[in-house]
Amino acid sequence: MGALSIGIGGAAGDGLARCGDILARTGTRLGLHAYAYNSYQSVIRGGHIWLTLRMGEDKVRSHGDHLNLLIALNQDTLERHAPQVEAGGWIVYAADRLTCPERLPGKDVNLLGMPVKELLKPLGKVPPVMQNSVLVGAAAHLLGLDPAVLEGVTGDIYAGKPVEVIAHNVDATRAGHAHARQHTAALNTGWAFSRTARPFLTGNQAMALGALAAGCKFYAAYPMTPVSNILHYLAAHGPDFGMVVKQCEDEIAVIHTAIGAGYAGVRAMCATSGGGFALMSEAVGFAGMIEAPVVIVEGQRAGPSTGVPTKTEQGDLNQVFGASQGDYPRAILAPVDTADAFGSVAEAFNLAERFQMPVIVMSDLALAEHYETVEHTDLDWDMPIDRGERVDDVAEADGYLRYRLTPSGVSPRALPGTPRAAHIAASDEHDEAGILLSDVFASPPMRRKMHEKRMRKLEAVAAQLPPPERYGASRPEVLLIGWGSTGGVIREAVDLLSERGVVAGQMQVKYLLPFPTGAMLEAIDTARRTVVVENNLTGQFARYLRAETGHRAHGLVLRYDGEPFTPGYIAERAQAVLTGRSQPLALSEGEARECAYHYIRSRLGDMAWPATLRRVGEHVYGEPAWEARLEGRDDGHDMGLLVIGADTGAVLALHHPIPRTQEAAHGHA
């Protein structure tokens, strides 16, 4: 059997991340590959959190399209996700707290309602979240995970907590495992369990490790989802590597502090998300102008503006490309997966120092926060380090020209403190010595030559970058073109298309600037159709591709509701492009149900749920619509009809039911 997907749902504060962590670590210690994505909200307690963990014996590159095992921590989760469990799958929940109405699960789906209170009784008075460990134990049994390893992992995950907490959790998983084993057989996964553990980490952690391995000695940050974890990680571990970690008062201070450190001679990095990067943008051009190295991580999240801060998007390409006024040299890299996140950061430092310029590494919430197993060799401590041309001493006073107009555009750098090389690095245009051209010594031709010198550096950068990697058929019917973090999921989509008989290929762009125009055009030439796949509304990369190559993709697969792609989503829409069908914009039934949920929860509280949906024509409401019948969650009584426009998504009407008393009266009349 291939990979299996486990979904865990609950509210913020339900301790859901830890459930996932324990299951995943147990699997990975046993030698499995794993991939975990957590869909959560910007709220500290409450809401609906949905974690998907996919595990298997081969490399897992996305959280997938399936649901084989559901762990429901609350009623909401059962209601929303039980119908999604596939045939042969299982639903695990606390039977003494939740009820799983019969109508919810599909055919051949098994229920494992656990008597949580009873199983926990031997432990004495324990907090309600302890249910989680019981359910995790049960799930571990279903997955055939060795209970000894499970117990070890549980202990490790709770390390640092009081001993009785650790003991209780270990006991609870054990109880859950034992009870499940008594009542049902494990799934037939066919997994062999090599028991060689791979590192299981997030993109953020990979980047932090990449910085440490590259010898970065300065990290400045201001907290912002989805990159705050880099700060937490480096604040905890950086000092052991001689790294100064500085939280600043805002992102403007962050980047200037990093540039100051880079100018003074250390490898310096900072990270932020779109809004923080907007604030930094003036300084990015400044670094380009004074030719100071600095590495900036831009972790995209769903915008515009504050947007949906805990959701993913690839919507900042325009911003990163356009950052700061004027033209200046810089490179933009978008790592294609977790392993590449490590390498890209390390590479960014080499580019930044060799070419004395800012280098931006574009990540996004999905890459930054999802966990994935990588190989040990992907995290290479001994990567090559190139610090660029330096001047360590100057014989003659006044003999040093910081901005010498060289054919390569690179002017050897003297750090402050270097004897006899004192000079000024100015944000104003300057001459070879650094003397300002903006003031009395204006000189249009000198300005022109200095500007050309800086930009000339990009020619050498372009020459040294490897071409984008290609996957799949060499003469594909459809070439999927992606950029950055979607490398894994698009690859799975290519495999899926192949399974469905579509000859497909993939070009995943990592180097956005300088852009691999030649290689892209060559790849495009081999394909009958091209489809750009990206996580945003306007197709920013598709436009970018056209700007750089003139090629207009035959179709786009976009997603901009905050969720990351799945292979099935991509494959289905790519096939639609091939058959000339247009991308659906109207609300699907599932989406209409979620819209109804949103309306109910925000306006009517949690007594109702959208029991059934019906599509109606546009004659009444001016557009086709979905009618959701609302029912009481307790006894299924009629709570009215909610009408949602299928095109606009607008709530077109809420028809209240005839009040029960009145209805009764009618009945008796």
Place this chain on the structure above:
Amino acid sequence: MGALSIGIGGAAGDGLARCGDILARTGTRLGLHAYAYNSYQSVIRGGHIWLTLRMGEDKVRSHGDHLNLLIALNQDTLERHAPQVEAGGWIVYAADRLTCPERLPGKDVNLLGMPVKELLKPLGKVPPVMQNSVLVGAAAHLLGLDPAVLEGVTGDIYAGKPVEVIAHNVDATRAGHAHARQHTAALNTGWAFSRTARPFLTGNQAMALGALAAGCKFYAAYPMTPVSNILHYLAAHGPDFGMVVKQCEDEIAVIHTAIGAGYAGVRAMCATSGGGFALMSEAVGFAGMIEAPVVIVEGQRAGPSTGVPTKTEQGDLNQVFGASQGDYPRAILAPVDTADAFGSVAEAFNLAERFQMPVIVMSDLALAEHYETVEHTDLDWDMPIDRGERVDDVAEADGYLRYRLTPSGVSPRALPGTPRAAHIAASDEHDEAGILLSDVFASPPMRRKMHEKRMRKLEAVAAQLPPPERYGASRPEVLLIGWGSTGGVIREAVDLLSERGVVAGQMQVKYLLPFPTGAMLEAIDTARRTVVVENNLTGQFARYLRAETGHRAHGLVLRYDGEPFTPGYIAERAQAVLTGRSQPLALSEGEARECAYHYIRSRLGDMAWPATLRRVGEHVYGEPAWEARLEGRDDGHDMGLLVIGADTGAVLALHHPIPRTQEAAHGHA
């Protein structure tokens, strides 16, 4: 005779702007058209300032390529510009202060050395700048300007100064005029002098007036070249129109203040240059998200970073297009000349309010600061005003949905204070009522629909914008494509090409977003060759054009030394494209001379000047080079040889001369 160009040169603090002003106003009051461009530096006193004033009977659209009359306020000006005066032209200067060596002027150039001290003697003790009025008087005579009008203008320009200052200046112009008339005849300009005065104003003033006419009631700003004058102008006059003018502590405060005012219901504007806009960029997306109207003027200057703050460039297109994270609706307009600057601002307000979004008006230093005559009808107080759909009262409490999901994407707006329409406008994604989707009420499909609603507004904007204006031949051999401020100079280049027998046309793009893709493709189809003309290094617009249309221009005419285009510069390089010649990147002789000047003035002071230049091959220095022979400014003695790389612009060597004493010794040996 057509238009004539008058050049006035001196140092900052020499009162040069006023000279130009008096001459220009005298001409425009007499019915002439005029265009003035001032090339200056970021220094309060000193440096080299060069003002070009071009006047004639027909509309003048650029400062041109010629020099017919030079007014030199210092020796530097004579040295640098006397050789540029064309045959039949004149050089006016204070003969008792400066000397004009014979070698400088070309053939058929006339010198008018004025005995300034003598002419000023009757006025008693007056400051040295009074020379200016004498020279202006002389120039007015040469141009055939009515001395009575000249005196009136002088009085007006000095209005507000002490009466004796006014009187002295009037007397000085009179004396200059009289002396010149005694000694030489006026030029034969053939000008008829209709004596109907047109407004003579800068792009900044046109924008400020546009805002006043559009009913803008709030202007926020932070000083920054080249838009500070909008602040000065509106601070002085805005309150008479009920406009609040607020200088803030930085650009971030500026834009938020403007957005706050726009949200609260007044028409609000702000202006900045590239660096300030970078700081504003986060907020631009915020305005897009909460759907608040605001107008932002981005006055570009030579970047990157602080760059050359008093020089022009069109280098911020990438930044403005890419401003802020994520996708959000907004419009970008780039007025094509001074008259259009007025109309564009007014139009921007209508777009901003009708579509409830930020609108950015892109200007640049050349447009912002050059003076030009426009027609009275260009500055129309009675322009139409469209304030968009509003809700002024809501019958039922809770009946109002601020972000209603409408088919057009526009949701009627209720201002704070409107009864029963209280709601929240959030930078987080939200539903129709404004309730946040980022927190407990997350809903991917609602997010998708709200995102689509906002972006849908741009379809209606695109539908209502007029296509770009076209000039010249309908089936041109070469179509010059420009954007924004270069409308006038490119038009003159088209005329020049036509004169030279090249069938040329022009498309000047004003609406950058939404982009007129269809109209552009049609225009491109009519031309054999396209050449994009823009004031920056990388051809930002050419890339933009390719992104929007797929069309790659056949050639580019770029300029990025800080100076604005002239018709001749464009025509010459466009012709080079047609004949397959590549754009020259090596330093021209004139540029090499300016580089030598820069080196001399910054390193050696002002005793030397680069007397002659010689081109040498690359065998000695690794690249072809210019050898500049330096001579003493006083007696022409040898001061050495300066070698400047023609490709890189680097100073390759400075060979000191054999010291004079030594030389003398040799001679005697």
Place this chain on the structure above:
Amino acid sequence: MATLELPIETYDGPVDPDWCPACGDFGVLKALKQAAGSLGIRPDDMLVVSGIGCSSNLPGFIHAYGVHGLHGRAVPLATGAHLANTDLTVVITGGDGDGYGIGLGHMLHAMRRNLNLTYVVMNNQVYGLTTGQASPTTGLEVVTKSTPRGNPELPLNPLAMALAAGCGYVARGFSGDVAQMAGLIAGGMRHRGFALVDVFSPCVTYNHLNTYPYFRERVYKLEEAGHDPADLAAAMRAAGESERLPTGLFYQVERPSYADREPALADGPPVKRPIKGNGDAFRSLIAAMC
């Protein structure tokens, strides 16, 4: 607390707050409603502006006009809305990170301008929404997610800063005492000019040091200690206390507000004036260019 002109439910928002149970911000929300009710401000005439943070979510939980702005920028946003429509009562709500960190400069400049705004800062001495990093008011040596080896920075003293910046109304409340806080906020709303109400508003999830009991043990009321709010030096001294923690009105002085000095506001709020201004003035500007 004075009797309410409008009942507190007048201001009940469209959704329930999603703060953690027992978060200090609940107290602030209640106090703000009481303050508005005590002054009888209609929800339609009130505008609540915030930045980003747990505390900055407040405008979503009150029935009034609201703008949930960008992190750190509530003050200039409120400034623009206020100057465009001086008839609105504009209140700013936010956190210590938002207001005293990234937004510090804006706040201090607004104070010296004496803009007619009331600023309520829920100072929980931590970044709540981003899950617990050090804020500008986190104490020296305190361990947080971003300072696992102890905070190396001296905390900022917001009240001292406000006093030094010339703020004309400086007060401090505590979420454990809603009645006092409501009075302080109402006082700020009545005050002609900028008013700062700093509030000890415990973050029960990420700050286990500055808790309700921590404050209960330390707070005392200035009004009960004979403090004279007209005495700037005494206010400065009180602001400097760190063993016991004074609450109440530290300082108040009346000066003309910015709006009082702005010539363009002489004829009323710009939003209520006709869109077209003075055509004659326009024509004379054009004439001056000829």
Place this chain on the structure above:
Amino acid sequence: MATLELPIETYDGPVDPDWCPACGDFGVLKALKQAAGSLGIRPDDMLVVSGIGCSSNLPGFIHAYGVHGLHGRAVPLATGAHLANTDLTVVITGGDGDGYGIGLGHMLHAMRRNLNLTYVVMNNQVYGLTTGQASPTTGLEVVTKSTPRGNPELPLNPLAMALAAGCGYVARGFSGDVAQMAGLIAGGMRHRGFALVDVFSPCVTYNHLNTYPYFRERVYKLEEAGHDPADLAAAMRAAGESERLPTGLFYQVERPSYADREPALADGPPVKRPIKGNGDAFRSLIAAMC
């Protein structure tokens, strides 16, 4: 002034200043050279960082390492350079608009962090380089290009702000007294932590109110008036004076600097440490992920 360890010409820059003749900034440049000379700081070990403004052009006119940064951002830029190489003597120079306007927040946070930086602000109470608009220290009612009907804002009191922010070295100089200023700057450079030297540095072109004679009539020296720089309350009082204008050292207190508290600096400046850190620590981080 103490005798010079290095002659003042040591610091002569590559070009002559292009300030207007008699601009107050000439005095500051001279005082800075004297201060550096008195401490014997080699130009190669000194870094002068600025923002944008006439005053911020200073690093171009002195022989030392210099960064002419962005408007308002000199403080964080200097912070990074300082922490990367704590062996450098880092001085920040700039104007009132740059430092007290757009850069105010950065400065105040740097003060509470007690970063080892010396900040010299040429406070000419106007925006010079942009040709004469109101600055945060322009007086109430003063007419400038941006306030043709009089400035409606109270000026900011930089010394009071610095004192409230916990700055450990607060001084004021006057361009008319280079010797005193040199001493104050040298004191700031010697001080372990953040030092502010605010300077009355007249803009002779755009400020015709706060001129040399204006200051000459009003200044007096704190050291001659028996002021005790250890007394914070007295410093605050002196900062509040507006009739007579005290110059000299207002306040000084020694506290550990930020660098003293930063664990990563324990083994010396990061720039001097080997590029590769601790491989074993790296491997144990990886192990913890398995």
